[in-house]
Amino acid sequence: MQGRTKVSVSDIVAMKRREKISVLTAYDYSTAQICDRAGIDILLVGDSVGMVVLGYTSTMPVGMQEMIIFCGAVARGAKRAMIVGDMPFGSYQPGPSLAVENAVQLIKAGCDAVKLEGSSEIVGTIKAIVDAGIPVMGHIGLRPQTSSLWEGYKLQGRTKEAAIKLIEEANVLEKAGVFSIVLEMVATEVVDAITKSVSIPTIGIGSGPSCDGQVLVLHDMLGIYQDIQPRFVKRYAELSKSIFDAVSGYNRDVKDGRFPEESNTFYMNREELGKWKNERKR
Numbered sequence: 001m002q003g004r005t006k007v008s009v010s011d012i013v014a015m016k017r018r019e020k021i022s023v024l025t026a027y028d029y030s031t032a033q034i035c036d037r038a039g040i041d042i043l044l045v046g047d048s049v050g051m052v053v054l055g056y057t058s059t060m061p062v063g064m065q066e067m068i069i070f071c072g073a074v075a076r077g078a079k080r081a082m083i084v085g086d087m088p089f090g091s092y093q094p095g096p097s098l099a100v101e102n103a104v105q106l107i108k109a110g111c112d113a114v115k116l117e118g119s120s121e122i123v124g125t126i127k128a129i130v131d132a133g134i135p136v137m138g139h140i141g142l143r144p145q146t147s148s149l150w151e152g153y154k155l156q157g158r159t160k161e162a163a164i165k166l167i168e169e170a171n172v173l174e175k176a177g178v179f180s181i182v183l184e185m186v187a188t189e190v191v192d193a194i195t196k197s198v199s200i201p202t203i204g205i206g207s208g209p210s211c212d213g214q215v216l217v218l219h220d221m222l223g224i225y226q227d228i229q230p231r232f233v234k235r236y237a238e239l240s241k242s243i244f245d246a247v248s249g250y251n252r253d254v255k256d257g258r259f260p261e262e263s264n265t266f267y268m269n270r271e272e273l274g275k276w277k278n279e280r281k282r
């Protein structure tokens with residue numbers, strides 16, 4: 001959706017089946033500005049920041065104070081895109097009251113909506129956040145915050161029972177008032193059925209083409225993050241190599257005295273320099 005005004009919840013809902021929704025993660029001011037200028041509809045300040053920026057081995061250690069800082073930076077960089085802030089592990093599981101308090105903090109940091117992983121087990125919490133006037137994006141399928149405690153990062157919806165459960169979970173989320181649902185690593189036939197059975201947009205990651213929108217982690221699609229390279233990611237650049245080449249060039253130039261050049265150098269006022277030289281001669 002191109003245009004100059006801020007993308008709203010009703011814009012996103014209206015895009016279902018009309019126009020695909022583009023979503024990327026963003027964690028800082030400068031990349032948020034670039035993604036916003038490129039016309040991305042939603043910038044998700046994902047807790048994936050814990051892995052691709054902070055170097056944790058999972059998203060689990062990420063806390064509210066970290067999310068508030070990253071959400072603020074992205075919100076200052078994006079004028080048009082909707083900003084969705086991920087609620088980190090531990091910020092909503094204890095119950096609705098803490099969850100509302102933490103969701104309010106992300107909105108105060110500049111987010112337009114929040115995202116939570118889960119369905120029926122947190123339905124009361126989702127309703128409480130929506131009742132507080134805060135738009136919620138749901139997230140089912142693979143749930144990175146807790147999947148490492150159970151079966152690891154695996155495709156979801158492989159069996160008939162799992163498919164039926166996922167459709168139920170999506171319907172529970174819609175009834176609870178979420179405005180869109182992230183489907184992570186879900187078999188494409190199940191994604192197709194979910195997308196047809198709910199009236200809100202589905203946003204896929206590793207979930208095939210039939211979702212109403214797609215999301216990728218920025219550092220994956222730019223080829224910056226090297227630790228894990230999922231098959232569902234399409235790499236639009238190999239910035240890790242470009243950054244390595246640039247940094248190596250700088251390193252060589254500094255060592256060999258080729259940087260800074262004339263154009264990077266500043267001089268004193270000539271008259272002042274003359275006076276100073278004369279004084280030093282005396």
Ligand code: KIV
Nearest residue numbers: 025046047048182215
């Ligand atoms: O944290 C994140 O980046 C996410 C996406 C994978 C949807 O939740």
